[in-house]
Amino acid sequence: MILLVPGAAMSIAVLLHAAACRLPLPFGSVIRFLIIGSVCGVAAIIVMITEYGPTADVVGATLAFAFAAELYLFLFTMTLASVSANTLALLSRGPASAMDINSLYGDRAMATLRIERLVTTGLAQEHDGVISLTPRGYVAARLFAGLRTAFSHRALD
Numbered sequence: 001m002i003l004l005v006p007g008a009a010m011s012i013a014v015l016l017h018a019a020a021c022r023l024p025l026p027f028g029s030v031i032r033f034l035i036i037g038s039v040c041g042v043a044a045i046i047v048m049i050t051e052y053g054p055t056a057d058v059v060g061a062t063l064a065f066a067f068a069a070e071l072y073l074f075l076f077t078m079t080l081a082s083v084s085a086n087t088l089a090l091l092s093r094g095p096a097s098a099m100d101i102n103s104l105y106g107d108r109a110m111a112t113l114r115i116e117r118l119v120t121t122g123l124a125q126e127h128d129g130v131i132s133l134t135p136r137g138y139v140a141a142r143l144f145a146g147l148r149t150a151f152s153h154r155a156l157d
Helices: 004-020 029-052 056-081 083-092 098-104 107-120 135-150
Strands: 124-127 130-133
Touching (some): 004 029, 029 056, 130 135
Antiparallel strands (some): 124 130
16 A cells, blocks of 8 residues: 555656656756656655654655656656667658668767757757857766776777
8 A cells, every 4th residue: 555655656756747848947857857756755755654654664665666766767868868769759650761760860960969968958058069068067977987987888089
């Protein structure tokens, strides 16, 4: 029974996230979910502690919510940036030739798409055709550099 609370909280978070993604807010869809998911998660914890007390079941249900939120965020971001997911979406609108798909996902189109996403999320800015990182972009770049080092991935040339 206790799992109904995080299940309901996650359902509400997903529905509110879907609504928030359609609003003209100044931050990206991932931040929107982090805000909404955090509020729903805290609300779920408060309800569970009030109803069941501070028990191991509450901890387990909280971890179940955290897992579901992380899975949702992973799937959401994967479909946002995945070439395969975007190709599937393109093909769901109708048949396309390999040439159509290649022209959509050629090197120039992919670079343009990625730059647009960096600008949209506030990690990069473009002025007079020159692209540079924002302060948030520098933080993200340093974080990724640290993660590459931690995971022994070689740096991009």
